[in-house]
Structure formats: C-alpha cells, structure tokens
Amino acid sequence: xxxxxxxxxxxxxxxxxxxxxxxxxxxxxxxxxxxxxxxxxxxxxxxxxxxxxxxxxxxxxxxxxxxxxxxxxxxxxxxxxxxxxxxxxxxxxxxxxxxxxxxxxxxxxxxxxxxxxxxxxxxxxxxxxxxxxxxxxxxxxxxxxxxxxxxxxxxxxxxxxxxxxxxxxxxxxxxxxxxxxxxxxxxxxxxxxxxxxxxxxxxxxxxxxxxxxxxxxxxxxxxxxxxxxxxxxxxxxxxxxxxxxxxxxxxxxxxxxxxxxxxxxxxxxxxxxxxxxxxxxxxxxxxxxxxxxxxxxxxxxxxxxxxxxxxxxxxxxxxxxxxxxxxxxxxxxxxxxxxxxxxxxxxxxxxxxxxxxxxxxxxxxxxxxxxxxxxxxxxxxxxxxxxxxxxxxxxxxxxxxxxxxxxxxxxxxxxxxxxxxxxxxxxxxxxxxxxxxxxxxxxxxxxxxxxxxxxxxxxxxxxxxxxxxxxxxxxxxxxxxxxxxxxxxxxxxxxxxxxxxxxxxx
Ligand SMILES: [Ca+2]
Ligand SMILES: [Ca+2]
Ligand SMILES: [Zn+2]
Ligand SMILES: [Zn+2]
Numbered sequence: 415x416x417x418x419x420x421x422x423x424x425x426x427x428x429x430x431x432x433x434x435x436x437x438x439x440x441x442x443x444x445x446x447x448x449x450x451x452x453x454x455x456x457x458x459x460x461x462x463x464x465x466x467x468x469x470x471x472x473x474x475x476x477x478x479x480x481x482x483x484x485x486x487x488x489x490x491x492x493x494x495x496x497x498x499x500x501x502x503x504x505x506x507x508x509x510x511x512x513x514x515x516x517x518x519x520x521x522x523x524x525x526x527x528x529x530x531x532x533x534x535x536x537x538x539x540x541x542x543x544x545x546x547x548x549x550x551x552x553x554x555x556x557x558x559x560x561x562x563x564x565x566x567x568x569x570x571x572x573x574x575x576x577x578x579x580x581x582x583x584x585x586x587x588x589x590x591x592x593x594x595x596x597x598x599x600x601x602x603x604x605x606x607x608x609x610x611x612x613x614x615x616x617x618x619x620x621x622x623x624x625x626x627x628x629x630x631x632x633x634x635x636x637x638x639x640x641x642x643x644x645x646x647x648x649x650x651x652x653x654x655x656x657x658x659x660x661x662x663x664x665x666x667x668x669x670x671x672x673x674x675x676x677x678x679x680x681x682x683x684x685x686x687x688x689x690x691x692x693x694x695x696x697x698x699x700x701x702x703x704x705x706x707x708x709x710x711x712x713x714x715x716x717x718x719x720x721x722x723x724x725x726x727x728x729x730x731x732x733x734x735x736x737x738x739x740x741x742x743x744x745x746x747x748x749x750x751x752x753x754x755x756x757x758x759x760x761x762x763x764x765x766x767x768x769x770x771x772x773x774x775x776x777x778x779x780x781x782x783x784x785x786x787x788x789x790x791x792x793x794x795x796x797x798x799x800x801x802x803x804x805x806x807x808x809x810x811x812x813x814x815x816x817x818x819x820x821x822x823x824x825x826x827x828x829x830x831x832x833x834x835x836x837x838x839x840x841x842x843x844x845x846x847x848x849x850x851x852x853x854x855x856x857x858x859x860x861x862x863x864x865x866x867x868x869x870x871x872x873x874x875x876x877x878x879x880x881x882x883x884x885x886x887x888x889x890x891x892x893x894x895x896x897x898x899x900x901x902x903x904x905x906x907x908x909x910x911x912x913x914x915x916x917x918x919x920x
Contacts, residue, residue, distance in 0.1 A: 421484030482607030540585020744782025825860030
C-alpha cells in the first residue's frame with residue numbers, strides 16, 4: 415500500500431485484470447515481480463539491503479514520519495484539471511498531492527508563465543491546536559521567506575482577500591480534513607501534503623513544534639519542504655536537501671542547501687539586479703601575541719545595502735544585508751560606482767567612487783575622511799585626484815604589482831600610474847585585450863559592475879549583471895520582483911564571476 419501510495423509502483427487495476435480474465439487466485443503471483451521490483455528500488459533509495467523482501471528494516475523505513483507527496487509520478491497521480499479546493503466535498507477528480515490543483519487564468523500548469531508574487535494564508539478553520547496562532551503565522555512567514563531569499567518570488571500573507579484570490583491556503587487537520595480527498599493517518603507516518611501551486615495541509619495529529627524546540631516535528635522544516643512542492647519541486651533523495659521525503663530532525667539552524675537552491679532557481683531564475691560594486695576588503699587585526707594579521711572578506715554593494723561574504727566560512731554573514739549608512743560611515747548612502755584599495759609599500763588608501771567624485775575611507779576610525787593628514791578635503795573630483803580620468807566610471811581595479819590603477823568605462827579601460835600620478839600614454843584600450851578571459855570567449859566585454867582581485871582565490875574577477883546566467887527560465891523584465899534585499903548569500907543569486915588574466919602578469 416505504501417509503495418502504491420507514494421508512487422513506487424502502479425496501483426493494481428483489479429477491474430482491468432478481471433476484464434482480461436485474471437482470477438482472484440492468480441493475482442498475487444501476477445503482481446509479484448512488479449511488487450518485488452518496487453520494494454527493491456525503495457530499499458535502494460533508502461540505503462537499505464536490497465532484499466526484495468518486506469523485512470523489519472524496510473517496514474521501519476516505511477513507518478518513519480514522511481511527507482504525503484508521492485516520491486515518483488505514476489499515471490494515477492498525474493495532474494488533473496480540477497479540484498482539491500478548500501471546503502469542496504471530497505471527489506474522485508481531486509488530483510494526488512504534488513500535482514497541480516488549480517488552473518486559473520493566472521496559474522497555468524508547468525509550462526505557463528511563472529507567478530512571482532503569491533498570496534497565502536492559514537484557513538480560519540484550519541489553525542493548529544498545538545501552537546498559538548501568532549506562532550503558526552510567524553513560522554509560516556519564515557518558511558516562505560526562505561524560498562524568497564533565493565528566488566525572485568515574493569510571498570504575501572493576505573488575511574482579507576476572498577478565498578479565490580489566495581494562491582496558497584494552508585491548514586491543519588486530522589484524519590478526514592478540510593474537504594481534502596487525502597485522509598491523514600493519525601499520529602506518525604504522514605505529516606503533511608501539498609499541491610503544486612496549490613494548498614498545504616498539515617496532519618495535526620503530529621506533534622508540531624517551534625524551531626527552537628528539540629522534540630517533536632519542526633513546523634518550520636515541514637513547511638519549507640511543503641512550500642517546495644507548491645513551487646514545483648519533487649522529492650530529492652539527497653542528504654542535506656530540504657526535499658527529502660522523510661522527516662529528519664535538524665541539529666542547527668535550518669538552511670536550504672545548494673541543490674535546493676539550484677533546483678528552485680532552475681524554475682524561477684535568480685534575483686535580477688546587479689551589484690554596484692564588489693570588492694575584497696583587507697582588515698588589519700592584531701592576534702593575542704600582538705602580531706598583525708590580515709583578513710580578507712568580500713563585500714557586495716547593491717543600492718543602499720551591502721553583504722559581507724566571509725571567505726573563511728564560505729558564506730555571507732548571518733543577518734546581512736545591512737544598510738550602507740550603518741556599516742560605512744560617511745560614504746554616499748546608495749549606488750556607489752566603485753571601490754579601490756591602493757596598497758603599496760608607502761600607500762594604503764581606500765577610496766569609494768560615485769558620479770564625478772570620490773571619497774577616502776579611514777580604515778582605522780571606520781569612517782570617511784573629510785580631510786586627511788595631507789590637508790586633502792573629501793569628496794574630491796575624480797579629475798582632480800586622477801588627472802585625465804573623468805567620472806562617472808563603471809569600476810576601478812588596482813594592480814599591486816605595477817602600481818597601476820585601471821579605470822573601466824563602457825568597453826574601455828584606462829591605466830593610471832599611481833607613482834607618477836599620471837595617465838599612461840596610449841590608453842584607453844579595449845577591456846578584452848587588457849584582461850583576456852581564462853576560458854576563451856567567456857568575457858563580459860564591457861559595462862562591468864565590478865572588477866576586483868580576490869585575495870582568497872588569487873584571481874581577478876569581473877562581475878556583470880544577470881545577463882548570461884546559467885538559468886533556463888528567465889522572468890519577464892517587467893515582473894514586479896522584490897529588490898531581493900533579503901538574500902543572505904548574494905553569491906548564490908547572481909552573476910557569473912568571470913575570471914580574467916591580467917596581461918602584465920604573464
Ligand atoms: Ca500522520
Ligand atoms: Ca560599478
Ligand atoms: Zn514532500
Ligand atoms: Zn489534505
């Protein structure tokens with residue numbers, strides 16, 4: 415029964431067999447090879463000895479808490495055009511969980527345009543008896559946010575709109591519940607089910623708890639998983655994936671893993687919008703022995719926000735992004751063009767560029783200089799500090815080996831010698847000639863967002879907006895996306911980083 419329900423084998427069509435003259439007595443033999451094969455593949459996928467026999471280990475695996483959405487598609491749980499809605503009476507046409515439950519004008523099946531803004535709410539008749547209403551809403555809001563953090567999707571809790579305008583209705587129930595065709599099985603085993611671009615039901619016979627609790631089933635984790643189905647993801651038999659069919663208690667904070675992000679971004683794309691600038695910032699620190707150590711973190715600026723990518727931990731700092739005005743005192747509060755760190759034996763200068771001006775940043779006091787020790791006042795015009803260079807610029811890059819600053823604008827780059835404080839003769843040149851690609855042909859050519867040297871990877875990187883992403887699906891440019899301000903990890907969302915050579919290095 416388990417194997418049929420979760421799509422490991424086809425259901426037995428007794429009436430068809432009878433029509434073909436199969437008698438009751440031969441049925442078990444008739445069905446046996448199919449059943450054994452299904453059992454074997456279930457055992458294999460669950461890391462059990464592949465015996466083809468319903469042994470203790472297999473029974474145990476089948477009794478584990480799990481999601482009600484089938485693991486495999488069979489002809490019987492293919493999408494059907496109708497049903498599965500709210501209080502509607504149970505009907506034979508209700509599609510199986512995991513399939514499309516509604517096909518309205520805005521929500522076609524998988525091939526139609528993908529929605530970017532979805533409304534949800536917990537049904538008034540469907541609150542859990544175990545958690546406070548506030549907690550349920552809070553947890554679900556958090557669960558939706560985990561998906562909106564890695565896609566251009568936005569989810570809005572709507573308590574007022576009429577039911578037909580709510581894309582995702584969520585509810586808790588026991589046994590026969592909420593007019594659903596699928597009956598819950600009491601405590602244990604199935605804990606929830608969901609429909610693609612449809613509703614989510616939780617089995618309230620389960621012990622649902624807040625994410626802080628160590629016992630019971632985390633509603634957050636289950637909700638993130640079921641929302642994954644609503645958004646079109648199937649089960650994935652992969653350790654670490656939120657889309658594993660069985661409930662696995664999680665030790666630390668819940669995060670989507672890399673495969674989950676890749677899978678959802680394949681359907682909905684990544685956040686559009688480019689970074690104004692990306693750079694490694696070197697922070698001088700003193701260890702316990704009083705020795706100087708350097709730490710390199712990568713910063714991503716977008717509009718008035720920034721993220722810090724901690725190279726040692728390989729992820730963005732938790733809680734980012736932060737407003738620029740909070741983390742970088744005194745620089746323009748949004749839309750910086752570029753950053754450069756001029757770093758030689760006698761110079762250690764960090765500059766921000768915006769428009770025709772630039773600002774000097776005081777690393778030790780963590781704020782912008784209004785006047786440095788030489789009496790230079792800031793902001794200054796770029797043409798004053800760098801004769802021959804005119805702002806605005808796209809980005810700047812400083813090469814530590816020859817003390818050259820490269821100013822990028824459009825398809826061209828201009829070299830400026832910091833020792834002589836002069837523009838080099840014969841420039842500007844074409845970017846692609848000065849910075850050829852590591853992989854032939856793989857070059858953004860011009861209009862770059864940022865060029866920077868990564869200390870942790872010892873390579874020059876170019877950043878350019880979402881064009882050329884390795885995503886199959888592209889959302890229409892007009893879609894009202896969020897600005898993706900809340901992504902924790904910008905390196906998952908955006909651009910390809912293109913590694914280039916610096917010709918003077920070769
Ligand atoms: Ca159950
Ligand atoms: Ca820029
Ligand atoms: Zn599932
Ligand atoms: Zn249901």
